[in-house]
Every structure is written in structure tokens, then in C-alpha cells.
Amino acid sequence: MPNFVKVAQVDELAPGERIVVEADDGLFIAVFNVGGKFYAIEDLCTHDGGPLAEGELDGYEIECPRHGARFDIRNGKVLSFPAVRDVPWFEVKVEGNDILVDIEE
Numbered sequence: 320m321p322n323f324v325k326v327a328q329v330d331e332l333a334p335g336e337r338i339v340v341e342a343d344d345g346l347f348i349a350v351f352n353v354g355g356k357f358y359a360i361e362d363l364c365t366h367d368g369g370p371l372a373e374g375e376l377d378g379y380e381i382e383c384p385r386h387g388a389r390f391d392i393r394n395g396k397v398l399s400f401p402a403v404r405d406v407p408w409f410e411v412k413v414e415g416n417d418i419l420v421d422i423e424e
């Protein structure tokens with residue numbers, strides 16, 4: 320069963336911006352607005368726990384600020400070493416002015 324929770328409002332996350340929210344107990348999610356579409360991944364690098372939302376975003380690729388692993392924010396796929404595992408990603412939907420993320424495990 321999907322479990323959508325509100326993480327932000329559309330008008331507080333402009334294109335090119337990102338935020339980190341604690342969507343569940345200890346689950347920090349980075350939410351990105353790229354060109355008016357929203358994407359969400361866990362804010363936790365699978366290499367060594369780096370804070371992904373603090374990294375550089377190039378297109379849809381986020382670079383971990385710790386050791387430079389790269390991930391696709393659209394699907395969590397790992398794109399480069401030193402990480403070898405994908406990062407969890409989350410389905411996002413917009414209802415009115417609310418951004419909701421499906422945190423179902």
C-alpha cells in the first residue's frame with residue numbers, strides 16, 4: 320500500500336532548489352525540483368552515509384560531497400564509484416500546493 324506523506328509545499332521549492340525533510344522517524348529524504356518536476360531520494364549515500372543533498376547537482380546527477388559517488392535522482396541508480404549500491408528513491412506526487420512522497424518500504 321502506498322503511504323504518501325507531505326514533505327513540502329510547491330511554492331517553497333522553486334526549480335533548481337532542493338530540501339531535506341525527515342519524512343519518517345530517522346528517514347531523511349532529499350526532494351529536488353528540476354525544471355518544475357519533483358524527485359526524491361534518501362539523503363544518505365550508500366557508500367558511507369554522506370549527505371547527498373549537499374552535493375552538486377548536474378542535470379539529474381547528484382554528486383556525493385564526501386567522496387564523489389554519483390546517483391541519478393530520478394531512480395536512485397548509482398552511476399559511479401566509490402558507491403556500488405543504488406540509493407532508495409521515492410515516488411512523488413503533487414496535490415494542490417502539497418508535495419507528497421510515498422515512503423512505503
Ligand code: FES
Binds near residue numbers: 364
Ligand atoms: S559517502 Fe558518498 S561517496 Fe563516500
